[in-house]
Amino acid sequence: xxxxxxxxxxxxxxxxxxxxxxxxxxxxxxxxxxxxxxxxxxxxxxxxxxxxxxxxxxxxxxxxxxxxxxxxxxxxxxxxxxxxxxxxxxxxxxxxxxxxxxxxxxxxxxxxxxxxxxxxxxxxxxxxxxxxxxxxxxxxxxxxxxxxxxxxxxxxxxxxxxxxxxxxxxxxxxxxxxxxxxxxxxxxxxxxxxxxxxxxxxxxxxxxxxxxxxxxxxxxxxxxxxxxxxxxxxxxxxxxxxxxxxxxxxxxxxxxxxxxxxxxxxxxxxxxxxxxxxxxxxxxxxxxxxxxxxxxxxxxxxxxxxxxxxxxxxxxxxxxxxxxxxxxxxxxxxxx
Amino acid sequence: xxxxxxxxxxxxxxxxxxxxxxxxxxxxxxxxxxxxxxxxxxxxxxxxxxxxxxxxxxxxxxxxxxxxxxxxxxxxxxxxxxxxxxxxxxxxxxxxxxxxxxxxxxxxxxxxxxxxxxxxxxxxxxxxxxxxxxxxxxxxxxxxxxxxxxxxxxxxxxxxxxxxxxxxxxxxxxxxxxxxxxxxxxxxxxxxxxxxxxxxxxxxxxxxxxxxxxxxxxxxxx
Numbered sequence: 001x002x003x004x005x006x007x008x009x010x011x012x013x014x015x016x017x018x019x020x021x022x023x024x025x026x027x028x029x030x031x032x033x034x035x036x037x038x039x040x041x042x043x044x045x046x047x048x049x050x051x052x053x054x055x056x057x058x059x060x061x062x063x064x065x066x067x068x069x070x071x072x073x074x075x076x077x078x079x080x081x082x083x084x085x086x087x088x089x090x091x092x093x094x095x096x097x098x099x100x101x102x103x104x105x106x107x108x109x110x111x112x113x114x115x116x117x118x119x120x121x122x123x124x125x126x127x128x129x130x131x132x133x134x135x136x137x138x139x140x141x142x143x144x145x146x147x148x149x150x151x152x153x154x155x156x157x158x159x160x161x162x163x164x165x166x167x168x169x170x171x172x173x174x175x176x177x178x179x180x181x182x183x184x185x186x187x188x189x190x191x192x193x194x195x196x197x198x199x200x201x202x203x204x205x206x207x208x209x210x211x212x213x214x215x216x217x218x219x220x221x222x223x224x225x226x227x228x229x230x231x232x233x234x235x236x237x238x239x240x241x242x243x244x245x246x247x248x249x250x251x252x253x254x255x256x257x258x259x260x261x262x263x264x265x266x267x268x269x270x271x272x273x274x275x276x277x278x279x280x281x282x283x284x285x286x287x288x289x290x291x292x293x294x295x296x297x298x299x300x301x302x303x304x305x306x307x308x309x310x311x312x313x314x315x316x317x318x319x320x321x322x323x324x325x326x327x328x329x330x331x332x333x334x335x336x
Numbered sequence: 337x338x339x340x341x342x343x344x345x346x347x348x349x350x351x352x353x354x355x356x357x358x359x360x361x362x363x364x365x366x367x368x369x370x371x372x373x374x375x376x377x378x379x380x381x382x383x384x385x386x387x388x389x390x391x392x393x394x395x396x397x398x399x400x401x402x403x404x405x406x407x408x409x410x411x412x413x414x415x416x417x418x419x420x421x422x423x424x425x426x427x428x429x430x431x432x433x434x435x436x437x438x439x440x441x442x443x444x445x446x447x448x449x450x451x452x453x454x455x456x457x458x459x460x461x462x463x464x465x466x467x468x469x470x471x472x473x474x475x476x477x478x479x480x481x482x483x484x485x486x487x488x489x490x491x492x493x494x495x496x497x498x499x500x501x502x503x504x505x506x507x508x509x510x511x512x513x514x515x516x517x518x519x520x521x522x523x524x525x526x527x528x529x530x531x532x533x534x535x536x537x538x539x540x541x542x543x544x545x546x547x548x549x550x551x552x553x554x555x556x557x558x
Contacts (some may be wrong), residue, residue, distance in 0.1 A: 054462055054465065054466060081465075081466060084466070086463070086467075090457075092460045092463035093460070093463075094478055094481065095482060095557060095558050096481040096482055096484060096555075096557050096558075097477070105473070105477055105478075106469075108469075108473065108477075109467050109468045109469040109470070110468065137557040157468070163466075
């Protein structure tokens with residue numbers, strides 16, 4: 001388990017103090033894929049770099065499996081870092097060493113016996129799907145391949161945590177998906193806790209199970225990805241969610257709508273139970289879809305629909321109550 | 337103006353002078369690499385934000401390097417006579433001249449090494465720190481390999497500077513091509529020697545530059 005306790009990071013430059021991370025406390029459970037989302041400058045990168053102490057927090061504790069890393073000697077910290085893998089937006093491979101040597105470097109850092117290194121390098125390359133690239137230099141690889149080497153290097157010493165610092169932000173959408181798939185595989189196969197920071201909600205939606213949103217150095221919202229996607233609370237969170245699941249209806253259209261406009265939210269299995277068709281059949285109302293989608297987050301369906309209900313006001317209200325009884329979360333967008 | 341038969345008779349002298357130059361530069365270059373390379377690495381890794389950050393060490397060595405570099409070479413040459421006498425036993429000849437040449441070249445090369453290391457992407461160093469590597473591993477397997485090509489270019493630059501300095505060292509008893517040029521070409525108005533020494537130096541420097549650049553390029557895997 002990874003725990004941040006009251007982490008604050010203050011940067012001091014000439015006569016000026018900037019708060020990078022402001023009193024953040026977070027718990028990340030073993031096996032989580034935890035996404036930290038925020039715009040640049042929100043402090044998410046600083047927070048992530050506090051995990052392996054690439055940056056030392058000004059105050060607060062970082063506990064990795066109960067051990068406070070800030071208290072360790074430099075030698076013990078180095079040993080602790082062997083168990084915390086990290087990958088980067090710009091990969092940061094040693095350009096003058098081959099792919100195999102890059103991975104072997106990490107193994108040598110852990111004093112792996114010489115005769116074991118070759119076998120382990122092969123194993124790791126196989127895992128990331130680059131078995132044929134062992135003797136190639138990084139310059140000859142594509143971005144996605146470089147990130148795979150980065151992942152192999154990060155996993156070399158069987159870490160319990162993998163930190164991803166905007167790991168897919170320099171990659172095209174297709175490559176991003178393939179890297180995310182690989183990360184998910186690693187999480188499932190090896191049980192490694194993954195903490196990733198990103199400004200792309202798609203990444204979070206694709207693989208994370210829990211997430212936090214950061215703004216001005218603070219965590220403003222935190223929870224299961226599904227719940228946050230279903231009902232984001234803070235305006236910034238809504239803004240991020242809207243970037244992947246947008247429900248803007250043009251004012252022109254909304255103006256011409258005669259009935260009551262409802263936003264319906266179906267969580268989990270409710271989405272598949274035909275609540276809307278039952279409602280229309282049972283009540284004397286006319287339904288008219290304005291917008292809608294079913295998103296699959298963590299393989300759980302999340303149905304979001306915006307529809308117009310026309311009919312007697314009391315009947316519309318009854319229909320609304322009926323849908324709520326059936327498990328829909330109903331929000332009135334426009335009253336008649 | 338150029339007396340070819342005379343040039344032929346002078347060839348043994350020119351050859352001797354050339355060998356002296358090569359000895360001076362060879363010794364001075366070896367010593368400046370042996371001492372300047374670690375010094376350059378030290379200047380870099382004790383800098384702010386690096387794993388051996390140490391302002392005291394950085395300032396002391398930085399000051400020493402600047403001090404030597406600010407002394408005009410001709411003054412350094414004379415000022416180091418006592419040291420040369422102790423180390424070599426004489427102040428005459430190419431070996432004696434290589435003492436002051438080394439002293440001048442060490443800080444020059446060290447600064448070039450430091451600049452080469454500064455060119456490495458900080459992220460690469462950070463990534464290897466995150467991997468859990470020891471400082472020694474980072475120096476040996478990251479810093480030096482990543483800066484290899486630029487360091488080779490630094491060696492090229494140092495050799496070329498040494499060629500220029502060696503001419504100065506020649507005038508006060510060091511021997512070598514520069515000495516020949518001044519004694520014959522300048523003091524005796526001997527144009528043949530003047531032209532041949534200058535041509536030899538031009539070819540020498542061009543060759544060094546060419547070889548150094550080719551070597552640096554062939555090593556770079558980027």
